[in-house]
Amino acid sequence: MRLKIGIVCYPTVGGSGVVATELGKLLAEKGHEIHFISSSMPFRLNKLYGNIYYHEVSVNQYSVFQYPPYDLALASKIAEVAKREKLDVLHVHYAIPHAVCAVLARQMVGEHLKIVTTLHGTDITVLGYDPSLSDMIKFGIEQSDIVTAVSNALVNQTYELLDVQKPIRTVYNFVDERVYRKKNAAHLKEEYGIREDEKVLIHVSNFRRVKRVPDVVRAFSLIRKQIPAKLLLVGDGPEMIVVCRLVRQLGLTDDVRFLGKQEKLEELYSISDVKLLLSEKESFGLVLLEAMACGVPCIGTSIGGIPEVIEDGETGFLCELGNIEEVAENTLRILMDDHLHTYMAERALRTVYEKFHSQQIVQQYEDIYISLVKEV
Numbered sequence: 593m594r595l596k597i598g599i600v601c602y603p604t605v606g607g608s609g610v611v612a613t614e615l616g617k618l619l620a621e622k623g624h625e626i627h628f629i630s631s632s633m634p635f636r637l638n639k640l641y642g643n644i645y646y647h648e649v650s651v652n653q654y655s656v657f658q659y660p661p662y663d664l665a666l667a668s669k670i671a672e673v674a675k676r677e678k679l680d681v682l683h684v685h686y687a688i689p690h691a692v693c694a695v696l697a698r699q700m701v702g703e704h705l706k707i708v709t710t711l712h713g714t715d716i717t718v719l720g721y722d723p724s725l726s727d728m729i730k731f732g733i734e735q736s737d738i739v740t741a742v743s744n745a746l747v748n749q750t751y752e753l754l755d756v757q758k759p760i761r762t763v764y765n766f767v768d769e770r771v772y773r774k775k776n777a778a779h780l781k782e783e784y785g786i787r788e789d790e791k792v793l794i795h796v797s798n799f800r801r802v803k804r805v806p807d808v809v810r811a812f813s814l815i816r817k818q819i820p821a822k823l824l825l826v827g828d829g830p831e832m833i834v835v836c837r838l839v840r841q842l843g844l845t846d847d848v849r850f851l852g853k854q855e856k857l858e859e860l861y862s863i864s865d866v867k868l869l870l871s872e873k874e875s876f877g878l879v880l881l882e883a884m885a886c887g888v889p890c891i892g893t894s895i896g897g898i899p900e901v902i903e904d905g906e907t908g909f910l911c912e913l914g915n916i917e918e919v920a921e922n923t924l925r926i927l928m929d930d931h932l933h934t935y936m937a938e939r940a941l942r943t944v945y946e947k948f949h950s951q952q953i954v955q956q957y958e959d960i961y962i963s964l965v966k967e968v
């Protein structure tokens with residue numbers, strides 16, 4: 593069955609935009625017609641496909657409005673595209689504003705437009721606590737035809753926080769294994785001034801406070817006292833100034849590389865020995881999966897969906913939030929034991945293929961769409 597699927601996502605750098613875009617690309621490869629509806633071109637939509645279309649939402653600034661009406665412009669664009677292109681299904685990523693805009697668009701075009709909403713985390717774990725928004729999020733969820741979340745932890749958190757009645761299914765995130773695989777990028781070590789005897793640790797995030805990047809730096813400081821090592825910090829965001837200051841204060845300037853936002857992450861993972869993600873909130877942690885697909889063992893906090901991605905003692909280690917000593921100790925265990933490192937690297941690769949394989953996950957979404965279209 594060939595479907596016409598609309599995908600609404602945040603196009604900028606971020607796991608939800610990445611997953612939505614990769615999903616669209618893989619669905620297109622399976623023969624479906626994909627229509628991205630977004631405020632700018634999703635950054636991973638970096639290749640031309642005959643059956644992928646992009647519809648830009650533009651917001652006019654009229655002097656009568658104090659704020660530009662983005663949500664209304666989005667709803668109106670969804671309705672326009674759904675009607676003209678005869679969309680079967682609309683898959684929106686994030687409950688607000690996307691699910692709510694989709695519901696409004698459906699009222700404009702008719703009930704045959706089916707809505708699938710995927711919860712990615714921030715809509716629940718941050719905005720769900722805001723009483724001025726929680727009823728709206730609940731409305732978006734309950735009015736969707738099918739709701740998915742990227743981890744069991746996020747499903748449970750949604751039930752606890754919003755008291756929704758709607759069934760929510762877990763559909764895990766995935767990566768494109770053709771892109772995320774170990775590559776020969778040894779030349780990068782030389783370019784970044786990393787010696788052969790040095791171990792490489794990597795952290796990738798948007799440097800929001802919830803990512804606890806200072807914990808990564810503090811743990812690295814303890815590790816660095818024991819073995820020669822370098823830390824790659826990839827990404828940028830609000831905490832960058834704090835992190836830079838801490839690196840200076842701890843005397844780590846020569847051993848930390850600030851790489852900013854990067855695209856060829858698979859090459860950076862390919863020269864890394866361990867990945868660190870020490871967040872206080874994380875519904876899944878897509879960057880862990882990216883690293884695992886390149887054979888990198890991971891250290892993460894026992895928070896949110898992270899324990900569903902890292903299998904403790906098998907593909908890496910889980911640590912208590914804020915326990916820097918435990919992070920350093922577990923990281924050193926991996927870095928100082930080649931057998932353990934090889935074992936965990938292989939287990940990480942196997943987990944990506946067995947539990948999170950892209951074909952398996954895309955199939956789950958496809959089955960959801962088909963079940964809805966068959967209902968009509």
Ligand code: GMT
Pocket residue numbers: 605606607608609611712713714717742765798800802873874875876877878879
């Ligand atoms: O983590 C962020 O700050 C970005 C956010 C997003 O919108 O991409 O990430 C959320 O969605 C990702 C994809 O499902 C998940 O891998 C991240 O864990 C989740 N972030 C949080 O829950 C904080």
